[in-house]
Amino acid sequence: VDIGVRVELPAEIFRHLTDELYESKIVYRTEKYQDLVRTFCMNPKGAVVNENTNGIVTVNGHSYEDPALQTENTNFALLVSKHFTEPFKDSNGYGESIARLSNMLGGGVMVQRFGDLIRGQRSSAGRLNKSFMTPTLTATPGDLSLVIPKRILDDIIEMIYALDKIAPGTAGDETLLYGVEVKFYNMEVELDNNLETIHKDLYVIGDGSGVTHSLSHASASGVFVARHILGK
Numbered sequence: 001v002d003i004g005v006r007v008e009l010p011a012e013i014f015r016h017l018t019d020e021l022y023e024s025k026i027v028y029r030t031e032k033y034q035d036l037v038r039t040f041c042m043n044p045k046g047a048v049v050n051e052n053t054n055g056i057v058t059v060n061g062h063s064y065e066d067p068a069l070q071t072e073n074t075n076f077a078l079l080v081s082k083h084f085t086e087p088f089k090d091s092n093g094y095g096e097s098i099a100r101l102s103n104m105l106g107g108g109v110m111v112q113r114f115g116d117l118i119r120g121q122r123s124s125a126g127r128l129n130k131s132f133m134t135p136t137l138t139a140t141p142g143d144l145s146l147v148i149p150k151r152i153l154d155d156i157i158e159m160i161y162a163l164d165k166i167a168p169g170t171a172g173d174e175t176l177l178y179g180v181e182v183k184f185y186n187m188e189v190e191l192d193n194n195l196e197t198i199h200k201d202l203y204v205i206g207d208g209s210g211v212t213h214s215l216s217h218a219s220a221s222g223v224f225v226a227r228h229i230l231g232k
């Protein structure tokens, strides 16, 4: 399962990246735990939205092609993958529990300013209203440190400071963090390194394989298998 937050900041901060590449995929290995944190689902001039999965409210984002519907903010997810070994195997259940906790405390999606998180204080409606940035989603101001496990939160904070080096302002006081964002994985089909199943000449490409989890990854898996078959 992938667990993290949705980051929202003024579009200007990421403009030099999003003008060149609509969806940049940035991966960072943290110094503290050597964990990988990645950006996902970048929405230039987009909106943060609620997502309802079986009654559990999590956060997501989207953006519009029509300039009339665009906002002044950019949002993207910061995700940390969590895998479990023995004896616990239900990683999706783990993600679901964290999302339930955020729903219990926030009544839905929770939002916190990055500055408040660093100072160890919950965000309040008053502090949010004083910000120059207008949130695109109405969420409950709260304290994400009461919801997200320490290791994952440390990873996210370290990533935000790393992003601040390539996009100054990312680690600003008013950067908004919405939680939680959870990406559940599909079951994995048994495949070899060429994405071929145990049944000869039957390949599985895309997310149905349980191996890929994004547009570019799913597309690349198709090209990969096509090249493999042509090369046989």
Ligand SMILES: Cc1cc2nc3c(=O)[nH]c(=O)nc-3n(C[C@H](O)[C@H](O)[C@H](O)COP(=O)(O)OP(=O)(O)OC[C@H]3O[C@@H](n4cnc5c(N)ncnc54)[C@H](O)[C@@H]3O)c2cc1C
Binding pocket: 023, 040, 041, 042, 060, 205, 206, 207, 208, 212, 213, 214, 215, 216, 218, 219
């Ligand atoms: C809300 C949401 C937001 C996302 N945001 C991003 C993002 O920002 N960036 C990113 O990289 N990825 C994102 N993803 C993930 C991305 O959409 C998937 O990784 C990608 O679409 C997988 O491609 P695919 O071709 O494997 O499967 P799909 O795109 O799911 O295509 C499968 C197709 O098969 C069709 N189908 C299913 N069953 C049958 C059947 N029996 N007969 C005929 N047709 C059938 C379906 O209708 C569908 O059109 C997001 C996913 C969701 C749900």
